[in-house]
Amino acid sequence: MSVRTVQRKLAPGRFITLEGGEGVGKSTQIARLKDRLEAEGVAVLTTREPGGSPGAEAMRHVLLSGFAKPMGPAAEAMLFAAARLDHLDTKIRPALAAGQWVLCDRFADSTRVYQGALGQVDMALLLSLEGLVVAETRPDLTLILDIDAQKGLARAAARRGSAQTDRFEAENLTAHIAMREAFLAIAREEPARCAIIDADQTLDDVHEAIWRTVRMRLLSGPDGPRPPSAPDAAQPETPQTPPARRRRKVTRTMA
Ligand SMILES: Nc1ncnc2c1ncn2[C@@H]1O[C@H](COP(=O)(O)OP(=O)(O)OP(=O)(O)O)[C@@H](O)[C@H]1O
Ligand SMILES: [Mg+2]
DSSP, rough: OOOHHHHHHHHHOEEEEEOTTTTTTHHHHHHHHHHHHHHHTOOOEESSSSSSSSHHHHHHHHHHHTTTTGGHHHHHHHHHHHHHHIIIIIIHHHHTTTTEEEEEEEEHHHHHIIIIIISSOHHHHHHHHHHHTTTTTTOSSEEEEEEEHHHHHHHHHHHOOOOOOOOHHHTTHHHHHHHHHHHHHHHOOOTTEEEEEOOOOOOOOHHHHHHHHIIIIIOOTTSOOOOOTTTTTTSOOOSSSTTTTHHHHHHHOOO
């Protein structure tokens, strides 16, 4: 067994989230990143939000059925938070603790954008819920896939089989521009965690841009590619690389 393999076995997993608007290519790219990491010998778990675990899926049904709507947007936000807590507790945290890299299709930034920036929920409430639920399991890296709103809408229309952007989507252009801006604002506020990926390229080029970022931020070191917090890593852990494996008991009081 090589030193590199031993290091990988001992190193904790890394948590990567993919964010961005509809049809930007998150699900496509997450599958390709998984394949690339596995080819490097990294154990990978892919998951998605909303949902991702049996408890969170059940909560999702409650939310999508409209049952919770009369309770108001703040209560709905708390149900979303409870779903995320279950997803973290039952799936994401155990995988990270076991050394797997977790790739999650949408996570807390989507809540900030859809419920906060575009929705009716007070951002202060969302951020305090995020602080309690996500706690120290912050993503090590968030890839924000970015594309011009009009091109993103056209891509979504093409996926459905209609060549033109339909009327509903045209009416939504303003919302898509606001959504794009909200994701970019998060990237500006948290540059150590977030990387903007130009999604207006071929599938292969987007993948290569993602891979370069993952290598640079999470795999590269002075002696070449290696997990950054392997036991012999030179630098101590810093606030920029929060250890995803630690948990705060306080999260249990959330739901
Ligand atoms: N770089 C690209 N160039 C051309 N087409 C692409 C590209 N990336 C993705 N697509 C196509 O765009 C459509 C949407 O991609 P995908 O489902 O991966 O997006 P998504 O971000 O997961 O969307 P959603 O938010 O709706 O889940 C798919 O048909 C996919 O094949
Ligand atoms: Mg998708």
